[in-house]
Amino acid sequence: MNDRTELFTIGQLARRTGLPVRTIRFWSDIDVIPPTGRSASGYRLYDTEAVARLELVRTLRELGLDLGTVQRILARQSALADVARAHVRALDTEIRSLQLRRAVLRSVARRNSTTEEMRVMNRLARLSAQERQRMIDEFVDRTFAGVDPYEPGARIAEAMRQMPAELPDDPTPEQVDAWLELAELVTDPEFAQRVRQMAVAGGQPTADRGGPPPYDHAVVIEQAGRALADGIAPDSAEGRAILDQIIGPGVAADERVRLADEVATFTDRRVERYWELLGVLNDRPPFPPRVPMFEWFIAALRG
Structure with missing residues (x-):
């Protein structure tokens, strides 16, 4: 019997691949790694193709793919490249989330923040770019309501909207702190009133001033x-x-x-x-x- 025709029990597969017996048995039970045949005693047997398939499944699982997706790939219902691209996007999101969490914790450590401050900081830092921009836009809209769009005050309003599309992939503690402080400013009614006073005064004719x-x-x-x-x-x-x-x-x-x-x-x-x-x-x-x-x-x- 050569390597191409040699058959292996689940225990032999486990020793050959380093995977736990119960993991191989579970994957076999759901037909991710179907047996090639059975021994006279009824034990499941696997050929070298099953060994290669097992290595592929392990790799895909280590990359974070769920078993349903793995089964579709093995059944050729999903192209591996398409699945890989989707998981790259998912991993990018997860990495970004971890980087933001790290930046918030750095800021908490530096500020010696309370638990409540940390909760607020984490919530604000994790807002999406769209949510951050909406917070700024709502502040500007409220503050500059009724200001003539052709007056200098309106130009200030547009400049005040200039949030970055995204926080950097790995924001510095200073950038996290800046966003948190900015969020505090735009939710402060006194600050909004002060900016509006400047905008309205800036819109008055020069002669009136x-x-x-x-x-x-x-x-x-x-x-x-x-x-x-x-x-x-x-x-x-x-x-x-x-x-x-x-x-x-x-x-x-x-x-x-x-x-x-x-x-x-x-x-x-x-x-x-x-x-x-x-x-x-x-x-x-x-x-x-x-x-x-x-x-x-x-x-x-x-x-």
Whole structure:
């Protein structure tokens, strides 16, 4: 008897393949590995083709295919390549889920979060791209409702929608934190009210806002930034000298107060934080904060 005609019992198959006897018997019972014949004593016997079939079944099972799918492949009802492609997609989803879970746990460990915070973080991190975008869209729609689509405020609204289509396959802890913080922002009514105030004010005609501003944004950033770096108080003599370089010494006191109120309307650290978080999620280079410079400018105007 040669290798092609040699027959094996289930016990011999188990020793040859390293599979448990009960696993081979179960697969044989459901005809995944049908016996070639039976011995005089009634024991099931298998040929070398069954051995090869058994190795294939083991491989398919290790790849995560259920027995029903394995049976269809062996019966040629499903093309192995099509099944493999489907399982690649499934594995990609599972890997992504595990990566997100790992990122959330990293964030929990770093934040020293409570159990409730971890539950919320996990729920938010696992939202689909569509669900995340819908959360942002609903915030923008509520906040900018009634704003003229041709006004600057509407352009801000569109920019605020720019969520990435997906979190990265392996998001950094910073990106998970950014999404969680962003989700907290857009569900905060006070934040929504503040953004709407800015949008509505930005849609007013320039004449209603006292005409074009008598200062250059770049000059504010340069001069107020230098003042902050040097520790110059906005109500000091040095601060007043820097303010004169920004708006000129001839601006009346009441106009300075009006200007301070107007600048304050468009100056908010949480709104700037929103743009920073979008930048983290979209993997954009960070930008230096501008709000502290304008806060110094506002304080100098009121000083």
